[in-house]
Amino acid sequence: GAGVSQTPSNKVTEKGKYVELRCDPISGHTALYWYRQSLGQGPEFLIYFQGTGAADDSGLPNDRFFAVRPEGSVSTLKIQRTERGDSAVYLCASSPVGAGELFFGEGSRLTVL
């Protein structure tokens, strides 16, 4: 379909390893968001891109987390030196400029052992 695509859907890694999570937004959507959702909680904002630039990265928990969107389309969330507390579902969403709704992907479930 033409929805937001996230890969991998599941990722199991060991503590201390490096992880990349990919988001392919809906074609033409200039706004892209990353959220993190822990079990039983609502999604928590991480970062917002407008085009290629990060307009708001206030939700990134620390400098181990970084995200890029080099061509204004696909985005990659990068987590260095993973910790068990990073285990969560990482959600990506996109929207056209000025639109009301965000379109979410199904998420990437990260488990850090």
Place this chain on the structure above:
Amino acid sequence: DAKTTQPNSMESNEEEPVHLPCNHSTISGTDYIHWYRQLPSQGPEYVIHGLTSNVNNRMASLAIAEDRKSSTLILHRATLRDAAVYYCTRKNAGGTSYGKLTFGQGTILTVHP
């Protein structure tokens, strides 16, 4: 960012109306009220949004209090497929955080046949 407040859970019978309340007493004058719902292992799905006036769409109605400190999502005839976690969120309407959603804990809606 102040989060919204919702009851942890609610129950309904099939084909009966459901009123899901939300408190957002610290909402700013330009923030929109958005509702999303989430099924297990899926990303949130947009339901409806509004600013000051009541809104209707094919999925639901949104009733917003005159002082904007609370709102109610109305499902006119609940079906089993409406069983989900419902999130009432604030959406920034300006500045660098334009479009950012702030989620609360959500309400788990159970629909009985």
